[in-house]
Amino acid sequence: MAIKEHQIVMLGSNLGRIKITFNSLVAILITILVVTSIYLTQEGGQWFLERTIYGESLFSKCNLFHGKWVFDNESYPLYKEQQCSFMSDQLACEKFGRKDLDYQNWRWKPHQCDLPRFNATRLLERLRNKRLMFVGDSLNRGQWVSMVCLVESSIPSTLKSMHTIANGSLTIFKAKEYNATIEFYWAPLLVESNSDDPVKHKVADRTVRVQAIEKHAKYWTDADIIVFNTFLWWRRHAMNVLWGSFGDPNGVYKKVAMVRVYEMALRTWSDWLEVHINRNNTQLFFVSMSSTHQRAHEWGGTKGENCYKETDQITEEGYWGNGSVPKMMQVVENVLQDLKGRGLNVQILNITQLSEYRKEGHPSIYRKQWEPLTEEHISNPKSYADCIHWCLPGVPDTWNELLYAYIFNR
Numbered sequence: 155m156a157i158k159e160h161q162i163v164m165l166g167s168n169l170g171r172i173k174i175t176f177n178s179l180v181a182i183l184i185t186i187l188v189v190t191s192i193y194l195t196q197e198g199g200q201w202f203l204e205r206t207i208y209g210e211s212l213f214s215k216c217n218l219f220h221g222k223w224v225f226d227n228e229s230y231p232l233y234k235e236q237q238c239s240f241m242s243d244q245l246a247c248e249k250f251g252r253k254d255l256d257y258q259n260w261r262w263k264p265h266q267c268d269l270p271r272f273n274a275t276r277l278l279e280r281l282r283n284k285r286l287m288f289v290g291d292s293l294n295r296g297q298w299v300s301m302v303c304l305v306e307s308s309i310p311s312t313l314k315s316m317h318t319i320a321n322g323s324l325t326i327f328k329a330k331e332y333n334a335t336i337e338f339y340w341a342p343l344l345v346e347s348n349s350d351d352p353v354k355h356k357v358a359d360r361t362v363r364v365q366a367i368e369k370h371a372k373y374w375t376d377a378d379i380i381v382f383n384t385f386l387w388w389r390r391h392a393m394n395v396l397w398g399s400f401g402d403p404n405g406v407y408k409k410v411a412m413v414r415v416y417e418m419a420l421r422t423w424s425d426w427l428e429v430h431i432n433r434n435n436t437q438l439f440f441v442s443m444s445s446t447h448q449r450a451h452e453w454g455g456t457k458g459e460n461c462y463k464e465t466d467q468i469t470e471e472g473y474w475g476n477g478s479v480p481k482m483m484q485v486v487e488n489v490l491q492d493l494k495g496r497g498l499n500v501q502i503l504n505i506t507q508l509s510e511y512r513k514e515g516h517p518s519i520y521r522k523q524w525e526p527l528t529e530e531h532i533s534n535p536k537s538y539a540d541c542i543h544w545c546l547p548g549v550p551d552t553w554n555e556l557l558y559a560y561i562f563n564r
């Protein structure tokens with residue numbers, strides 16, 4: 155969306171310029187010549203990639219989210235699962251017995267350009283004396299773990315730490331030499347809910363206070379880069395909404411249908427941002443829906459199966475599963491558009507389409523199980539396969555490469 159607008163603006167200004175003078179026309183031609191020769195001499199080289207991605211005009215011509223996965227076992231994975239000190243057992247698929255490891259070797263290739271190569275040192279320098287914060291649900295936490303793994307190998311063990319505050323809601327990775335932090339804050343619905351406990355959040359009847367966010371948001375106020383997400387926890391027909399506080403006898407409860415309730419919550423969130431965020435210093439991102447692969451018949455597999463045993467990607471261009479709800483993406487887009495009108499820009503990381511292709515990227519049965527498996531489970535592995543989260547190294551590393559590209563494209 156933002157990219158499209160940019161293009162229109164550029165086109166407009168070019169047309170204006172062409173009208174002005176012959177001199178400026180010559181200047182434009184020379185620019186084109188220079189750019190073309192850079193292209194010809196450095197094609198495919200890293201130098202060219204950095205030029206394309208950071209040169210503002212070229213960046214705006216490339217939709218980073220339109221592209222394809224390219225097998226690349228030379229450069230990928232970007233880190234080794236066993237070498238990441240802060241790897242999560244929920245995402246460590248190799249450790250938990252997965253044998254097919256090609257899921258670690260895919261590079262995302264946008265159609266019109268290449269992603270810049272992830273450079274941990276460069277990112278840490280950018281984050282010096284700053285806070286990079288991920289806020290959201292377990293998918294966002296997976297992206298945070300990926301980010302920590304991407305940078306931590308370049309830091310000696312005495313110069314990094316991990317600790318938790320705010321009753322476990324906020325986990326902070328610190329790169330001491332840089333005085334930089336990469337943090338994760340658990341708020342699966344962004345607004346307050348009865349699922350806010352970072353450990354015990356499986357409640358029978360989920361209730362959300364769509365108008366209350368301060369309890370969480372006070373931890374984000376001073377962050378320099380914030381990456382939000384919220385989607386999966388809303389994917390149901392209706393939600394129990396509470397006006398009033400938890401435990402207040404005068405509280406009013408109502409069931410509110412999707413998509414309306416999602417919009418109410420995002421409005422609360424965006425209003426908070428509008429008032430509290432220092433727009434001069436803060437970069438804001440919203441990560442779109444993470445794709446799920448829970449019904450194999452959607453991609454032409456056998457009915458009743460899911461991502462269990464999948465080792466290949468979906469090759470159909472533009473494939474879109476039923477787990478991703480376009481109407482909810484539209485709500486996000488509308489809310490962010492309004493916020494932009496009020497002078498605050500939140501960049502969408504539109505990772506849904508690229509993740510749709512990756513039916514083989516989920517942990518499936520290769521992760522730590524929180525409860526002991528029953529006989530029934532063991533006899534039917536797909537019944538406990540996790541087709542929602544993502545193995546690391548894997549798909550969320552790409553989300554972070556996209557984030558990296560945007561952080562430096564400011």
Ligand SMILES: *[C@@H]1O[C@H](CO)[C@@H](O)[C@H](O)[C@H]1NC(C)=O
Pocket residue numbers: 227228
């Ligand atoms: C990469 O994959 C190819 C084809 O599967 C294989 O021949 C090659 O040995 C692999 N290279 C590395 C570095 O793993």
Ligand SMILES: *[C@@H]1O[C@H](CO)[C@@H](O)[C@H](O)[C@H]1NC(C)=O
Pocket residue numbers: 273274275276279
């Ligand atoms: C990574 O970034 C650092 C700091 O900007 C730079 O010195 C280094 O050469 C870069 N490494 C690569 C492989 O580009």
Ligand SMILES: *[C@@H]1O[C@H](CO)[C@@H](O)[C@H](O)[C@H]1NC(C)=O
Pocket residue numbers: 283284285333334335
């Ligand atoms: C360290 O970083 C924090 C932000 O995370 C900042 O407030 C503080 O001033 C920094 N310390 C120094 C010594 O620059």
Ligand SMILES: *[C@@H]1O[C@H](CO)[C@@H](O)[C@H](O)[C@H]1NC(C)=O
Pocket residue numbers: 320321
């Ligand atoms: C931690 O939880 C306790 C008990 O629920 C609560 O009283 C306290 O305010 C919480 N502390 C923070 C920092 O959220």
Ligand SMILES: *[C@@H]1O[C@H](CO)[C@@H](O)[C@H](O)[C@H]1NC(C)=O
Pocket residue numbers: 432433434
């Ligand atoms: C942001 O920058 C503008 C223009 O430089 C300045 O007028 C304004 O005071 C700044 N706002 C904050 C909150 O720093």
Ligand SMILES: *[C@@H]1O[C@H](CO)[C@@H](O)[C@H](O)[C@H]1NC(C)=O
Pocket residue numbers: 451452453476
């Ligand atoms: C997806 O859901 C829609 C509506 O619920 C249904 O009509 C359609 O058949 C589903 N598609 C697949 C592939 O399951």
Ligand SMILES: *[C@@H]1O[C@H](CO)[C@@H](O)[C@H](O)[C@H]1NC(C)=O
Pocket residue numbers: 155219483487502504506507
């Ligand atoms: C995200 O990408 C999908 C698929 O390309 C597209 O349909 C959707 O409109 C995009 N959403 C936003 C908010 O840009």
